[in-house]
Amino acid sequence: MKVDFYRHPLSKSDAAAIAGVLDTPFLTTGKVCASVERQLEEYFGVPYAIMVNSWTNGAFAVLLALDLQPDDEVIVPAMTFIATANVVVLAGGTPVFVDVDPGTLLMMPHAVEKAISSRTRAIIPVHLYGQMCDMRGIQDVVHRACSYARRPIIIEDCAHCFEGTREAYRPGRHSDVAIFSFYATKNVTCGEGGAAIFNSEELYQSTLESRSHGMSALAIDRFSNGRYNHWDMNRLGTKANLPDLLAALLPQQIATIDDRLPERKRLADRYRAAFKGGPLRLVDQIDTTVSAEHLFAIGIGNDARDVAIARLNEAGVGVTVNYRSVPELHFYRRQLERSDNAWPVAKRWGNETLSLPLFPGLCEAEQDYVIATVKRAVYPLAAS
Incomplete structure (x- = not known):
């Protein structure tokens, strides 16, 4: 017998959602993405959400929005996918690895507390295999570090954990931002893609720009009202936005997850x-x-x-x-x-x-x- 490692849940019936986008003049980030963002905000109980074209580029955009400097450190677990550490290097910071719990393989609050310093700019707990880290405990550690000039921000790596909970709370409850993956093998998928949900309006606004070259307006805004509208560049950014063409596959999966x-x-x-x-x-x-x-x-x-x-x-x-x-x-x-x-x-x-x-x-x-x-x-x- 042959047993595949993974088979995705999508079928020909999902093509109708893509056809609906093709019937519009707008294929890139537009009304479909905006609708999914509202769906995510409601599901997770957060004020802000952004669609991105991968977990990696979403995290990269968030770190760019922080304007990392070479001596800025980001705490990451040693057991994770390489993207968790790579984005820190790409954004100009330094990853600081901590070991994980021997039973659950999750980052633990005491490991964060031991590694945190005045150079710590962010912490990235990873919800490995579907189980959530002790986010309340990690948040408490960060709050105790408030004597530092800058409070480290918490970035949840939720690539493995869309629908999971811990003590009845979902991702995004005890962090500044939580980032999801919609890669081909994920529980919610559109082949390639992701999303970031925010509690911080300032970080949300900055990431809106950094996910699209640092531009002050998306394509749908630059051509709104049937005319061209000027834009500016306020910060360094990357190309991390998700097109409506892929986002169209997500609403039904999120509704039934x-x-x-x-x-x-x-x-x-x-x-x-x-x-x-x-x-x-x-x-x-x-x-x-x-x-x-x-x-x-x-x-x-x-x-x-x-x-x-x-x-x-x-x-x-x-x-x-x-x-x-x-x-x-x-x-x-x-x-x-x-x-x-x-x-x-x-x-x-x-x-x-x-x-x-x-x-x-x-x-x-x-x-x-x-x-x-x-x-x-x-x-x-x-x-x-």
């Missing part, structure tokens, strides 16, 4: 029940968190992860790695002065982890085959 979560949870719980008590390392689940169940990651010891990937691929099971420890990657190893043991949890997990197929539409026969294949081909590696 909570309806699809029970199926993701059911599939994840089947994996957890099947592997309970076995030789694999599983991610701890937090009682007060409702995970978005974006990915199902396992850890394989004995330096056997890559052999396990080969065996699963040979059996037709699609898998991937989420993620290797960022400070262990060649680019960052050249730049960092810390010892190899500075991030032991992230390093170990990055050497052990792989992610199994998890998506609504994965049938039980397919999942049973994945489970049986893992037990047959991977268990002996992890147990030896």
Whole structure:
């Protein structure tokens, strides 16, 4: 049997939304994006939202709006996708890596408190695999740092966590900005894209400009009322806006995202029940968190992860790695002065982890085959 790592939920019926945009003269950021922004503001209970063309460019635009200087530091977890750290470097700042919790693989408030300093400009907690970090705790740490000349801002990396909650609060409740990904494999997708939601009007207004070359007006505003309107450039910016052509795929998915979560949870719980008590390392689940169940990651010891990937691929099971420890990657190893043991949890997990197929539409026969294949081909590696 062949089991894909992921199959997206979109179908030919979704083409009607794109056709609706094609019937208008405006393909880029316009009325559809504005409508989705209002939808996001209502869903998350925040005052401001901006559509962007990727998590990466959205975060880059936010950091550009902060006008980072070379000695400005941004705290990021060592276990995350490389984009979380890369945007800091691209924006002119310095990433400061902290290790993660050994059970949940999440950034912890005490790690932030240890790393924060007068040079800290921002903190980027990552809601890995669908579970939210302790945002209330991280916010408390930041508030205690108010003796510094500038309060660090909190930027939530919500690429894995659109519909998740912690202690009944959603992303955006305890941060200045939360950024989402609508990449092809995400729980809400338009192929490429993302969004940022804000509690700070000042940061929202600055990011509106920095996501579009620093221009003071979007295309829809520059050509409003049937005439050309002059614009200015107030700050350095990038090209991060999302076109209506892609945004048209989002409204129905956002409206039904909570309806699809029970199926993701059911599939994840089947994996957890099947592997309970076995030789694999599983991610701890937090009682007060409702995970978005974006990915199902396992850890394989004995330096056997890559052999396990080969065996699963040979059996037709699609898998991937989420993620290797960022400070262990060649680019960052050249730049960092810390010892190899500075991030032991992230390093170990990055050497052990792989992610199994998890998506609504994965049938039980397919999942049973994945489970049986893992037990047959991977268990002996992890147990030896």
